[in-house]
Amino acid sequence: MNFKKAAAVVSIMLLIAVAAGCARNAGSNAAKETVLKIAGSTSVFPLVTEIAEEFMKENAGYKVEVQAGGSNVGIESVKNGIVDIGMSSRDLTREELDSGLKPIVIAYDCIAVVVNPSNPVENLTLEQLRDIFAGKIKNWKEVGGLDKEIIVVNRDEASGTREAFHKLVMGDVDFRNDAIIQPGTGQVKSFVASTPEAISYITLGVVDSSVKAIKIDGVEPSLETVKDASYKIQRKLYLVTKGEPKGLAATFIDYCLSDKIQEGIVKKHYIPVKYVEK
Amino acid sequence: MYRWRKFINNFFIGLTWIASLVVAAVLTYIILYIAAKGVSYVNWGFITGWPKGFEARGGIFPIIVTTFYLTIFSALLVTPVAVGGAVYLTEYSHPASRFSRIIRFAADTLSTVPSIVYGIFGFAFFVVYLGFGWSMLSGSLTLALMILPLVLRSTEEAILDVPRGYREASYALGATKWQTVSRVVLKAAAPRIVTGIILGMGRAFGETAAVMLTAGMAINLPVSVFDGGRNMSSHLYLLATEGISLEAAFGTAFLLLMIILIFNLSAKRIAKRM
C-alpha cells in the first residue's frame, strides 16, 4: 500500500474521530428534555417503576427509562452522567457526597429477613441472625428449626441492601464467604421461595406469600414498627442526583414526594417519608 | 479373532448412533419444552402488549421492537464494512500482502473475543467515553463489531467460490474491475453473502451480555438512536433469574427461539439458491 492510500485512510479516520466527538456532545444534549434515565437499587426499583408508570400516564410526551442493577450501579451511573437519577437503598459515603451527589429520601423501608414458608422458625434474635450470616450457626436446629443445614443467600456487592444489612445487623463481623450470591431482590426472593433451607434478606416492599418474613427480637416488620423504631433493620430509600436536581429530574422527584404518591406507596409496604419524619 | 473385531466394530458404530440420537433428543427436548410452556402465553396480546408493573407481567412489545431495532441497525452498520473488507481481500489485494494479513489476523482475533469483553469495551468506549449512554447506538455499534468477523468470513468464502471463469469472461468482454466486481462477482455471490448477514443478525438477535451493558436494561420503546432499551434475551435473563413471572419468561423464550430458528432456516434456504 503506497503512501497516498495510507494518507487517505488516515485522514478519513481522523474525520470520523472528529465526527464522533461532535456526536458525543450531540448525544449528551439530545432528548435530554423529554427523556429521564433512572437506574440503581433493586429494592427501590419496584417502587420507582410504578411511580414512573403513573408519571408517564399523567405527563404524555415524557419518557422515563428505569432499570435496576443495584444501588452501586445507580450511584456510579449518575456520577458518570449516564443516567439522570440514581436509586440507592443505602446511605451515601463521605466520598460520594463530596463528589457532588445529592441524595433525596423518598421512602423508608424495612429489610425483611425471609425464609421458605415451610420453615417452622418464626423468630430470631439479632445475635442469632448475625451468627447465621457469619457462619457461626450452621444448622436450623440450633435456632429451633429442623435438622437441616442453613443455606445462606447473600446479595451481590452492587447491592445497597447488602450494605445496609451489613451495617445494621453484622456490624464489624464479616459475612460467611461461601454464601450463595444472587444479584437482585427478585432473584433472592425466588431462590428462598424454592429452597426450604434458605434464608436471606429483601425489602419488605416485595414480600408476598411465596416467602415468609420472620420476626427479629419478637418484632414484626411493618409500618408501625418502623415509625416507632422497634424494628431495627430499617433504612431510607434515596433518589440521587449529581448536584441539585434540575429540569425533568426535579419534576419527577417532586412527583415522588407528592402527597398522592406518598400515600400510595403504603399499599406496597413502603413507608412514606412524612410518616416517620413527623 | 474376527468375531472380536466385528464386536468392536458394531459396538463403536452403535455408540455413534447413540451419540447422535442423544444430540437430536436434546435439541428436540429443548424446543418442545419451551414451546409447550411458552406457546400458551404467546398470543397477539403478548406481542403487542406492554409489560405491567415492575414484575413485567403482560406483553413484551417494546422489548420486541428493541431487539429488532438493535439487530437491523447493527446489520446496517456491519454490512458495508464486512462486505467491503471481504471484497478488498478477495478482489483487490494480493493475498500475501502485509495489509491483508493484518486484516485477516484482526478478523480472526475479533472472532474469538468473548462477548463480555465486547460488552465492557462497548460500555467503557461508547457508553461512557463517547457519551452515547445506554442507547441503541452504543448497542448496535458494539454488536456490529461483534458480528463483523462472521459476516466478513462468510462473504469472503462466498466471493471466493465464484468461479474464476466468470471474472475472466467479464474482463474479456472489456469490463473494468469495478464493473466485474459489482455486476458479475457480487451478483453471483449475493445469496451466500445475504446468508452470512442473516446468520450474523441471528447472532446479534440473541446476544445478552454485550447488549445489557451498552443498551441498558430499561424497558422502553426506542425511537431515537440515543434511546435505551431491553432486548428479548436480556428480558429472558432478568425474568428467569427473578423467577417471578415464569409464564412471561417462557413466552419470551419461545418467541426468541422461534425467531432465531426462522433466521437460521431462511439463511439456509437462501444459500441453497446458490
Added chain:
Amino acid sequence: MLKSKEQAFHEAIRHKEALIQGFFVLMASFTILGLLLLFVYITREGTVLFKQVSPLEFLFGKDWKPTSGNFGTLPLIVGSVVVTAGAVLISAPLSLLVAIFLAEIAPKKAAAYIKTAIELLAGIPSVVYGFMGIIVLVPIIRSFFGGSGFGIVSGWIVLAIMIMPTITSLSEGALAAVPDRYRYGALALGATKWEMIYKVVLPAAKRGIVSAIILGVGRAIGETMAVLMVLGNVPRLPESINQPIATMTSIIALDIAYASGMHKYALFSLGFVLLLISMAFIAIVRIVYKGSYGKN
C-alpha cells in the same frame, strides 16, 4: 499537451477505479480499526491496576474481595479452568462420535437431520441454555447431589451442550476432507468399518479435530450468560464438585455495572487476560493448522 478523448476517458475510469478501490481499502481498514480500538482500550483500562497490584498477586492471589481491596483472581481463573475442562471432557468424545456418525456412518437422510439439529443447536442463544439450566437441570442436580443445585456440575453439563455444535461441525469438516482413497485402501486390506475409521481416517483428520477441540475450549472459556445463570457465582476455590463457583466471565458481568475505582480496573484487567487468552488460542490453532491456512 492536450489529451485525446480516448485518453481522457481512460483516465477518468482509472480515477473512478482508484476511488472505488480506496473505498474498499477504507472498509477493510475499519476491521483493523475495530480490533485496534478494542485492544487499545482494554489494554489501557486493564493495565491501570498493575500500578498498584502486582500481576503475580493478581493472577495467583486467593482472595477476591474487591470492595476490601483484594484482587486475587486465582479462584476465578481456577473456576474458568475447572468448568471449561469438565465441559470439554464431556463434550469432546460425544461430539467426535457424532462427527464420525455424520461423516462416515449415517445414511444420507439421517445425516441431514442431525446436521440440521446441530446447526439449530448452534444458533440457540446462551440465555436460553441458561434458562433451561435453571428450570430443568438445577433441580435435577439438587435432588441427586443435594445442595442448591447451582454449581460446577450444572455448569459442566450446560457448557458441554453449548460447545458441542462447534466441535462437531468442525470435526465433521475435518473428517469429510480426508480423501476417499484412504478409506478404500483400508477396506481393501480387510479392515472393518470401525477399524478403518479409528486407524486411518481419524489419524488423517487429527489436525482438524484438534483445532476443533481447541476452538471449543475457546468458546467455553468465553461463555458468560449460561454460566452466570447456573454456577452460583461464589468466587472461591472449589473443594468439591457440588459447589457454587465463579468464572472470570461471570464476575465481570456481575460487577461491571457498579464497580468503581480499582474494582473497575480489576475487571478490565480480567477482560485483558481474557483477550490475551483469545489471541493465544488463535495462535495455537494457526500453528496446529500450519499446512492449510484459510481452510477454516
